[in-house]
Every structure is written in C-alpha cells, then in structure tokens.
Amino acid sequence: MTLSPDPQFGDKLINLMAALVLVLQIAMAGHRWLVTNIRIFGVQPFLLASIAATIGWFNHAPHLYFAAILTLALKGIVVPRLLEQVVQRVGIRQEIEPLVNQPLSAIVSGGLTLLGYVVAESFHRPDAGGAPESLGHNTLAVAVSLFLIGFFMMINRRKAVTQVLALLSLENGLFLAAISLTYGMPLVVELGVFFDVLVAVMVLGVLVHRIREAFDSMDVSKLDQLRG
Amino acid sequence: MILPALFLVPFAAGVLSYLARRRQQMEAINLGAFALTFVLAVGLAAQVVRDGAVEALGGFLYADAVSALVAGLTALVGLVTAVYAVGYLRDDERNGVLGGAPQGPSPHAKLRNCYALTPLLVASILLVALANNLGVMWVAIEATTLASVFLVGFYGRATSLEAAWKYAIIGGVGLSMALFGTVVTYYSARALPGADTLAGLNWSVLAARAGELDKAGMRLAFILILLGYGTKAGIAPMHTWKPDAYSEAPVPAAAILSSAMLNCALYGLIRYYALAHRSLGDGFVPQLLILFGLLSMGLSVPFVLVQRNFRRLLAYHTIDHAGIMVTALGIGGALGTLGLMLHMTYHTIAKSLLFLCAGNVYQHYRTDVFHDIKEGVIRSMPLTGAIFLMATLAIVGMPPFSLFQSEFLIVNAAFAGGHYLAGVLFVLFGAGVFAGAILHVGKLVLGPVGPEVPAPRRPWRDSALLAMGALLVAIAFWLPGPLLALIRSAAQVVAGE
Numbered sequence: 001m002t003l004s005p006d007p008q009f010g011d012k013l014i015n016l017m018a019a020l021v022l023v024l025q026i027a028m029a030g031h032r033w034l035v036t037n038i039r040i041f042g043v044q045p046f047l048l049a050s051i052a053a054t055i056g057w058f059n060h061a062p063h064l065y066f067a068a069i070l071t072l073a074l075k076g077i078v079v080p081r082l083l084e085q086v087v088q089r090v091g092i093r094q095e096i097e098p099l100v101n102q103p104l105s106a107i108v109s110g111g112l113t114l115l116g117y118v119v120a121e122s123f124h125r126p127d128a129g130g131a132p133e134s135l136g137h138n139t140l141a142v143a144v145s146l147f148l149i150g151f152f153m154m155i156n157r158r159k160a161v162t163q164v165l166a167l168l169s170l171e172n173g174l175f176l177a178a179i180s181l182t183y184g185m186p187l188v189v190e191l192g193v194f195f196d197v198l199v200a201v202m203v204l205g206v207l208v209h210r211i212r213e214a215f216d217s218m219d220v221s222k223l224d225q226l227r228g
Numbered sequence: 229m230i231l232p233a234l235f236l237v238p239f240a241a242g243v244l245s246y247l248a249r250r251r252q253q254m255e256a257i258n259l260g261a262f263a264l265t266f267v268l269a270v271g272l273a274a275q276v277v278r279d280g281a282v283e284a285l286g287g288f289l290y291a292d293a294v295s296a297l298v299a300g301l302t303a304l305v306g307l308v309t310a311v312y313a314v315g316y317l318r319d320d321e322r323n324g325v326l327g328g329a330p331q332g333p334s335p336h337a338k339l340r341n342c343y344a345l346t347p348l349l350v351a352s353i354l355l356v357a358l359a360n361n362l363g364v365m366w367v368a369i370e371a372t373t374l375a376s377v378f379l380v381g382f383y384g385r386a387t388s389l390e391a392a393w394k395y396a397i398i399g400g401v402g403l404s405m406a407l408f409g410t411v412v413t414y415y416s417a418r419a420l421p422g423a424d425t426l427a428g429l430n431w432s433v434l435a436a437r438a439g440e441l442d443k444a445g446m447r448l449a450f451i452l453i454l455l456g457y458g459t460k461a462g463i464a465p466m467h468t469w470k471p472d473a474y475s476e477a478p479v480p481a482a483a484i485l486s487s488a489m490l491n492c493a494l495y496g497l498i499r500y501y502a503l504a505h506r507s508l509g510d511g512f513v514p515q516l517l518i519l520f521g522l523l524s525m526g527l528s529v530p531f532v533l534v535q536r537n538f539r540r541l542l543a544y545h546t547i548d549h550a551g552i553m554v555t556a557l558g559i560g561g562a563l564g565t566l567g568l569m570l571h572m573t574y575h576t577i578a579k580s581l582l583f584l585c586a587g588n589v590y591q592h593y594r595t596d597v598f599h600d601i602k603e604g605v606i607r608s609m610p611l612t613g614a615i616f617l618m619a620t621l622a623i624v625g626m627p628p629f630s631l632f633q634s635e636f637l638i639v640n641a642a643f644a645g646g647h648y649l650a651g652v653l654f655v656l657f658g659a660g661v662f663a664g665a666i667l668h669v670g671k672l673v674l675g676p677v678g679p680e681v682p683a684p685r686r687p688w689r690d691s692a693l694l695a696m697g698a699l700l701v702a703i704a705f706w707l708p709g710p711l712l713a714l715i716r717s718a719a720q721v722v723a724g725e
C-alpha cells in the first residue's frame with residue numbers, strides 16, 4: 001500500500017492521534033494504580049512519535065524522523081522502565097492516593113481541556129487546514145491541555161514518583177506544541193530537550209531513592225520541616 | 229577565541245576534579261581554573277568595551293555588553309568563592325559534617341562532588357550568558373539546575389533532601405514553562421527569513437527584526453518566559469524553593485546561587501524583555517514585570533522582619549533584590565535599565581560577600597538560628613563580624629554604599645516614567661527590609677561578650693572576605709571607567725537605544 005501524500009488525510013491522522021494522546025492523559029489523571037499510570041505514560045510517546053513522523057513525511061522535514069526516534073527510544077522505552085525499576089526497588093504502595101478523588105480528577109481534567117481550547121483560540125486557523133506547512137497547527141489546543149493536566153497532576157499527587165511522572169507527561173505536551181507549532185525546532189534544541197529529560201529523570205531517580213532512605217516513605221507531604 | 233574558552237575552562241575543571249584522587253589536586257584545579265576564567269572574562273569585557281559585540285563558532289556564541297557583564301560577575305564570584313571554599317570545606321571535613329554513614333558516600337566522595345559540580349555550575353551559567361540561540365540558552369539554564377540540585381542536597385540530611393526535592397520539582401516546572409515560551413517565540417518568528425535554519429532562534433537575529441514578530445505569539449511567549457525564568461530567579465509567588473535551597477546548600481555554592489545564578493535567570497528574562505518590548509511596545513510587558521517585581525519586594529518584607537535564621541534571612545533578601553531588578557526592568561528606559569545593570573553589579577558583590585560571612589558564623593557556632601548564638605559575633609570573630617555588618621548596611625541601600633545609588637536611580641526612573649505608585653511602594657518595601665535586616669544582623673553582630681572561644685585564624689576565608697569587602701568599599705567611591713562604559717552599553721542594549 002502506498003501512502004497518498006494528501007495533506008487533508010495527514011491533518012485528520014494527526015488530529016486523531018492527538019486526540020488519543022489527550023484521552024490517555026485524562027485516563028492517567030483519573031487512574032488509581034501507579035504501574036498502570038507508568039504504562040499509560042509509556043504509550044503516549046508512540047503516538048507522539050507517529051505525529052512527528054507524519055508531519056515530517058508531509059513537510060519533507062527529515063530531522064523530525066530523528067526527533068520521533070529519540071522520543072520513542074527515550075520516553076517510550078527507557079524512561080518507563082527506569083520508573084518501574086524505581087518503583088520496584090523502593091517497594092512503594094501501588095495506590096496513588098490523590099488529594100482529589102479519581103472521578104473528580106477526571107472532571108477537572110475535562111475542564112482544563114476546555115481551558116486549553118480557549119487559550120489556543122487565537123492560534124486557530126481553520127482556513128489553513130489544507131496546506132502542508134500548517135499541518136497540526138490545530139493540535140496546539142491539545143498540547144496546552146496536556147500541559148495543564150500535567151500541572152494538575154503535579155499538584156494533586158503526593159508521592160515523589162507520581163510527581164516525576166506528572167512532570168514528564170507535562171513535557172509530552174511541550175513536545176506536541178513544539179512539533180505542531182513549528183514543525184520541529186532546530187535540531188540542537190531537540191537534542192538538548194531529550195538530553196535534559198534523560199538527565200532529569202536520573203537526577204530525580206537518585207533523589208527519590210535517597211528520600212526513601214531518609215524518610216522511610218515516598219510521601220512528599222511529609223517534606224514540611226523547612227518553613228518561614 | 230575567548231568565548232569558547234570561557235565556559236570550556238570551568239567545564240574541564242569540573243571533569244578533572246571528578247577524576248582527581250586527592251583533595252589538594254581538586255583544590256588546585258578549582259583555584260587555577262577559576263583564576264583563568266576570571267582573566268578570560270575580564271579579557272572578554274575589555275574586548276566588548278573596545279569593539280562592541282563579538283561572535284564565535286559561526287554565530288553560535290555571541291557576547292554583547294550584557295553577556296560580558298554577566299559573565300564577568302559570574303567569574304568574579306566563582307574565583308572568590310573558590311578561594312573561600314578551600315578553607316570552608318577543609319573545616320567541614322575536620323568537623324565531620326560530610327557524613328560517613330556506613331552505606332552513604334564517603335566524605336571524600338562528597339568533597340569530590342562539590343569540587344566537580346561547582347565548576348560545572350559556573351560553566352553552565354557562563355554558557356547561558358554566551359549562547360546566541362535562545363534554545364541553547366534554555367538548555368544551559370536547565371543545566372544549571374541539574375548541577376545545583378546535587379549541591380543543594382549535598383549534606384544528605386533530611387532537610388537538605390527536602391530542599392533539593394522542592395528545588396528540582398519547582399525548577400523543573402518553571403523550566404518547562406520557559407521551554408514552552410521558547411517554542412512559542414520560535415512560532416512568532418516563523419515569518420522572518422531563515423526561520424527554519426539553526427540560526428532562526430539566534431537572539432542577534434531576532435532582536436534586529438523584533439518588530440516583525442507575531443504579536444499574539446510574543447504576548448503568550450512573554451507570559452510563559454516570565455513565569456519560567458521568574459521561577460528560576462525566585463520572584464514571588466514562585467520563590468518558595470529559594471530559602472530552603474540557599475540555607476541547605478554548602479555556603480560557597482549558596483553564594484554562587486544567590487548572586488551568579490540569579491543574574492543568569494534575570495539575564496534570560498532580560499533577553500526576552502528586549503524582544504517582547506520591541507515587538508509589543510509599552511503597556512503589557514512593563515506592567516507585568518512591575519507587578520511581579522513589587523509583589524516579590526512586598527512579600528519578602530514580613531519574612532525578613534520575623535526571620536529567625538540568618539541564612540533564610542539572606543534568601544528572602546535575595547527575593548527582595550530579584551524583585552527590585554525585575555521592577556527596574558519593567559520601568560525600563562535609559563534610566564531604569566542603567567539602574568538595573570548597576571544594581572546587578574553591586575548586588576552580586578554584596579550578596580555573595582554576605583553569604584561568605586554567614587558561612588563563617590554558621591561554621592563557628594554550628595547553627596544558623598539567631599536565638600542560639602548567645603554572644604555578639606564581633607567578639608570572637610572581629611573581621612567576619614565587621615564585614616558582615618558592613619555588607620548588610622550596603623545591601624539595604626545605606627549611603628555611601630553603591631546599592632544606594634542604584635536604588636535611588638531606579639526610584640528616580642520610576643517617577644520620571646510616571647510609575648508613581650510603583651515608586652512609592654518601592655520606597656516603602658525598601659524601608660521594611662531595611663528595618664528587618666539592620667535589626668537582626670545588628671543584634672547578631674553587636675551582641676554581648678559571651679562564653680565562646682575566639683575563632684582561629686582562617687587564611688583562605690579571611691583573604692576571600694577581605695578581597696570582596698575591599699571591592700565593595702572601593703566601588704562605593706570609584707567605579708573604573710571601562711566598567712562604567714560596559715554597564716552603560718549593557719543598559720543601551722536592553723533599552724534598545
């Protein structure tokens with residue numbers, strides 16, 4: 001089968017995959033088990049990489065393939081494994097125990113999605129939907145929503161690992177914004193982004209481990225000695 | 229050739245220190261590298277004053293007066309704290325506070341971490357100042373966070389880990405917003421020629437054609453950048469990591485964080501201010517900056533007044549000064565930006581000196597709570613006590629010290645620019661911080677004669693203190709011509725005149 005280079009088709013494909021990423025993000029916000037959360041997080045990069053590859057295909061921007069492969073390797077494979085290892089090594093409880101309960105979290109996430117669409121309104125250009133260089137511009141709303149839901153998850157969760165996870169899913173939103181708004185930033189920047197995600201996870205991984213040693217717990221709400 | 233060498237020298241020093249086996253080697257590598265970095269930074273400043281902006285590596289590195297000023301201040305703080313750190317860390321090792329728990333890292337490994345991470349931190353701050361591409365600048369700012377997280381958690385106590393955790397998470401969120409802002413800036417610049425090349429995000433390119441940037445995009449980008457780099461600079465309400473991080477990091481590192489790293493975060497903000505202000509004009513951008521600046525100043529007042537811990541007091545003081553500088557940036561114009569650049573210079577010298585004094589007091593009494601120190605510091609540590617008091621007078625803006633001049637200039641600029649409410653609040657908040665700091669530090673230094681034994685002579689630290697103290701006094705009366713020229717042209721770069 002040959003893939004027809006019809007921009008309309010590409011636009012629909014990208015919208016579909018972006019919607020799936022958003023659904024996964026809301027599912028993450030509403031789910032109660034830690035390992036499931038990490039696995040849902042692990043699926044998102046596959047979709048993001050496909051979006052990057054699709055935009056790269058229609059725009060003839062080969063460096064986006066590189067970004068897609070990096071995303072897949074780092075955020076799709078390395079990072080989830082690392083996080084699962086941390087979870088196993090420190091043997092924390094599997095339940096997430098958010099501050100706001102799960103059904104309400106899902107509703108809040110829905111509200112944040114609405115907010116994302118309002119913020120992205122001024123960038124929305126429905127008339128340009130057909131041109132190849134504007135592919136995926138309309139996914140900015142999804143990117144902003146991912147970002148906001150990531151924020152919400154950070155506030156809503158008390159365990160150190162879940163906060164790291166929320167930070168990383170927030171960065172997924174960034175990646176989507178970067179590829180959809182600018183069809184890939186200059187390559188130096190992409191490299192930097194991935195390098196930093198990787199190192200950040202290592203830093204946080206070490207810290208998570210040492211917090212466990214020092215507090216016998218992964219509950220960041222116990223980190224309250226420093227005040228005033 | 230100065231530009232690449234300037235950040236590669238401390239970078240190499242970090243790597244070498246990590247490989248070194250003995251303490252003396254690490255000390256020698258650090259001292260040598262920071263001395264060389266300082267010479268290079270002075271050389272760069274001289275070149276910029278003489279020839280204007282310079283480029284290297286095909287436009288990848290770019291230094292105008294703002295970069296040269298920030299790099300020079302960073303190198304100065306780096307050198308002085310490197311000298312100080314030799315004495316401080318030797319005492320730490322002797323006092324056994326580096327730990328030696330059965331499973332934990334050995335004291336030697338910890339020492340190595342500190343000696344390797346400090347030059348890496350300085351190297352990334354210098355890269356922030358020298359990078360032309362706004363994306364590379366963001367990467368370098370993230371690198372400063374990575375290097376400093378381990379410095380904040382250095383002592384491995386429960387409180388240090390808490391501080392490091394807060395710092396990493398809040399800093400991470402801030403930087404993600406800054407990256408979003410960088411992405412949106414790139415989007416706003418998509419119509420410029422060459423936008424799809426590597427040079428598309430170069431500041432020198434964007435600043436020349438700032439008028440053609442997409443206005444809606446720049447508006448969103450500036451909000452995100454202000455929140456993002458504002459978190460890194462510790463302006464309210466994103467400041468909560470700051471008192472914890474500054475009071476838990478080893479004192480030489482805290483001195484770098486409170487002066488050089490603050491400058492580097494403000495530097496990022498200044499670069500985007502220049503773009504956004506040229507694109508959007510007066511109104512939105514200055515108002516937002518003044519709002520956040522005054523909020524930081526106002527918020528630090530009660531915390532300075534009731535503070536019980538002197539390192540946290542200094543941290544809230546830094547929040548106040550970050551607010552002052554952001555307000556000055558918002559007031560803008562020739563006068564406001566000149567005040568900003570002068571204030572940045574003076575604050576760097578005074579604040580790092582204060583942290584070095586606080587480190588001496590902390591190490592001698594083994595506490596940083598005012599209440600637990602029963603005697604006047606000046607009784608057993610005359611030099612430290614005297615310089616501590618002097619630097620406090622300087623930082624709260626007491627004439628004849630130079631921070632009075634810069635703050636006076638900023639207030640002048642506020643009234644001249646029609647920001648009457650901002651000017652009045654600026655003076656009020658300044659008075660509040662003045663009262664709090666003088667009260668606390670005055671009591672600490674000039675207390676009664678107590679039972680403590682006088683401190684022994686500390687050649688490394690005393691010489692660092694004396695050098696920085698002499699500099700603080702000297703610039704109160706005489707600012708060298710070339711330095712003033714550099715500061716003036718830095719202000720012109722920001723004001724765009």
